[in-house]
Amino acid sequence: MSEQKPLLTVENLRVSFKQNKEWKTIVHGASFTLYPNQILGIVGESGSGKSVTSLAIMRLLAENQSKIEGKICFEGEDLTTYSEKEYRHIRGNKIAMIFQEPMSALNPSMRCGYQVEEMLRLHTELKGSALKKKVLELFEQVKLPAPEEAYVKYPHQLSGGQKQRIVIAMAIACKPTILIADEPTTALDVTVQKDIILLLQSLQAETKMAMIFISHDLGLVSSIADEVMVMYQGNAVEKGPTAEVFNQPKERYTQALIAARPSSEIRLKRLPTIRDFVENTVPQEAISTEERQQIHAKLYANPPLLVVKDVAKDYISSVGLWGKKSFRALNQINFEVYEGETLGLVGESGCGKSTLGNAILQLDPASSGAIFYQGVDITQLRGKALRALRKDIQIIFQDPFSSLNPKLTVGQAIMEPMIVHGLFGNKKEKKQKVLDLLTQVGLTAEAFDRYPHEFSGGQRQRIGIARTIAVNPKLIICDESVSALDISVQAQVLNLLNELKEKYQFTYIFISHDLAVVKYMSDQVMVMNKGQVEEMEEADALYANPKTPYTKKLIASILE
Template sequence: MLRVENLTVKFPSRFGDVTAVENMAMAIAPGEIHGLVGESGAGKSTVGAAIIGLLQPPGFVADGTLQLGDVDLRALDRFEAHALRGKRVSMIFQDPQTSLNPLMRIEDQLVETILAHEDISADAAQSRAIDLLEEMGIEDASSRMRSYPHQFSGGMRQRVVIALAICTNPELIIADEPTTALDVAVQSQVLDLIRRLADVRKVGFMLITHDIGVIAQIADTVTMMRRGKRIESGPTAEVLGNPSHAYTKQLMDAVPPLDRKIDRFRVPKDEEIDATGQGDAARAWLLGAERETAVGLTLEGIAVSFPGVRTSMWQKPAPHIALQDISFVVRPGSIMGIVGESGSGKSTLAKTLTGLIKPSDGTMTLAGAPLPGGGARARKHPSRQLIQMVFQDPYSSLNSRHRVGTILAEPLWLYGLVTDKEERRKLCIDMLRLVGMLPEAIDKYPHQFSGGQRQRIAVARALLARPKVLICDEPTSALDVSIQAQLLNLLKDLQASFGLTVLFISHNLSVVRQMADDVVVLRNGRIQEQGPCATIYETPTAEYTKELLALTPVLPADWRP
């Protein structure tokens, strides 16, 4: 049905045309889910955009064939191409929060799309919209349809988005990371829905994703991409189960398994961050502190609530309870994993520990001494140095107007650790070596680095405060899987050599499995289950944990390299 051959997409620039996609070829049959996998910058989304004719200007299709059924997509003029969009090819975007017009009712958006392509009455379009929403699993569709997008939860919104994409019976749907922004439970429902639509309605799907687990779960065929080129393609089980190309093997090695703990990720030699051989001075400096004792962290009955939004004159708004009755102990020198879906209170917990939020109840203890919360914690309180944090988004957690050297030196003078400027600089350079970066990095700005490199800078900054506790809030969720593997290896090495106590927060169960000694499972601000990592993963007792484990997409056991 869809045939892509020899596709080349270029973006003109001052230095000549930049080739974003080169010699791409793929074919999708009706009812087939074709996974397009690759890491960021591989050109996956560009392929999708080229097919539907929505390449961001000034990008253009330089060469190749794009054939949908009997239509040559490249030969269409502007108006024909627009008439074809929705009618024969449609698209699903990543984030359901932003892909619906917030000012229009769901009903209007659906009816408008149907009427744009079909010559039927508004009533007929409306009743079709109701049927569709019900097919997508939205109950009471005829009244829910009159709601605005913000009245639906994330998963429901993605169902509405799918209903919108499918409402004109297109032959092909390009799904660009359709589940990346969703929690695992919702992700699995949406994937089931996509599978069903492919089977029942014989819609062809082009599933663009970086998540190999998702591909393994539902894709029939898969194409691997890297740097704008096709690496290999074929039936999913063949390509992923028995990868022939070195890059595919690498990628498969980097995927963290859910069902066992591996000591280190296998990373190709040239991309390995060697944290053992370099940065001796920084290592010695870090070890030079009174480091004979790692410190533990205890939380007892911590609760956090925020004032609700006032909507009535007479009623006091109900407070929003973010955390309730949180008690756990992080053993000195261990890694505690905190798992939970969005809204479970993971990040609130991190903020409470770092003193950014005041708990409404409960006590915290660091190394046996009470840890005051929120504003009660003095600026000079020793815990401000002992607890350091690595944030999720390396793009916003480093000040883009400061050079790396300035960023790294800050903890050194702030905590009065190194007073001499030259010495600080030498230490920072050595610390960069320790996290596997080149010394030249010190005079560059954060934007000159990739996400993975920035995250290493963030880790270096945290370490330069000589912390005893490191809080990592989703440190790898913005990174590609191979970069994630490198960073996780690095964190493990550093933790082992410096006896750090780590709180590792993530929504990704597989990643936590690789890192944590103990695990706490959070849901809606309450602890569902806690215990040693292996116990929780192998014999979970809480229903919720079982559910999460069952829904996380995994690679079939026999595909293991």
């Protein structure tokens, strides 16, 4: 690489944000070089400065609230000296970005196809029908189901994984010189992740495009990156060739990061965290098969907490000027969940996982069928009875940014459901409860008076979890609740969920595309495919001996 001219050189990058009229430095002098046809992986905990570094390169930080020092040289030109007008010819065209949260990256009032067209119209000569043809080709490249339908749909009509694929299509539309991929496969199921990575690699080989690949998925980074930079608290703590960093990490922090992912072979009672490695107290105690059998015998001896019976969900979409088309998102779903159980729910994006969760929550009621909670059919509840149910059944949302009110401080957001349900006495007691919750999910007390936009994606997800458990619910639907978290923080949150489950007998429906995490967390696993239940079995038994071809394919994608 040293014989080539650098494409991007970042020298002593310092990024600061204004807080209470004072400047707080978030990135402390990061330096790295990117060459043509090279992929640089950046890994680290949420809040370590990974995304801020990429946003500084793209100049997408608010100028009146942020300060960028150091040099960002692209093709020999220092971009920090460019005006905003000059930068527009670079952003999206020469340097493009795939964002972490697709819902906040897409315009909710524009059809998806038109949004990609807008990018092509700005940076290419394409017009008319050629624009639509190119957009549909891009949708097919990123493996988007039914490209013609996705073209005319709005972002809210697509699943999280499908929205992320729209964002990827938009980013690669102009075949940029540098692609910054900030958690590009976070919202995608495992069977599609590999396709997307292969797509990015083939585009890179064709165009000699360089890439900055930011991810908490260490396995993914190790498979795609040529070099790796590990960030911690705004500092680059370790840099080097991928094989060297992952096989012979020098820093204790890097060693901890690599070891914190759930194992598919052994189920530890508690996952190791960064602190465990620093203090040399790495947990070794595992749950045996006999222990699991005893726990399950006790769980399933009681009546079920939730019974889903013959649930179906239909959506009606417009076709042409007058036509209507019905789409069945859920088809005859039947299963039971027991108090204290964790039911894992897996399947590819668009299979109906989140739709089922929303039907149970009565946020988007089922078209037919019944859902019994503690023996009561909740599909028939209205008014006060439905409001009372909200306290018992809660959700940790997939997209943390869109689920938090940007006008409320974090403290106010977590306290709000306590006020609605009249919990924890006076305001002082409520505030103390909020501070306790923030500590439990790995945040500090200073988060209480800050706003959601001041936090990274992973930190916002922890805030969402704190708000969910604030009302002491009985059943929690975790909809991709750790997908935005890096490995080490994911371990903390999974440990927290298990501790809360053991202490308060919480019951979880754990929706995720990360099969290793689902296996670790679940008592039973239910596999969904195209709106139907494909297979349901005890977690270890299902992973060891999947029965249907679809489940076998799904399991193989994570065990390879």
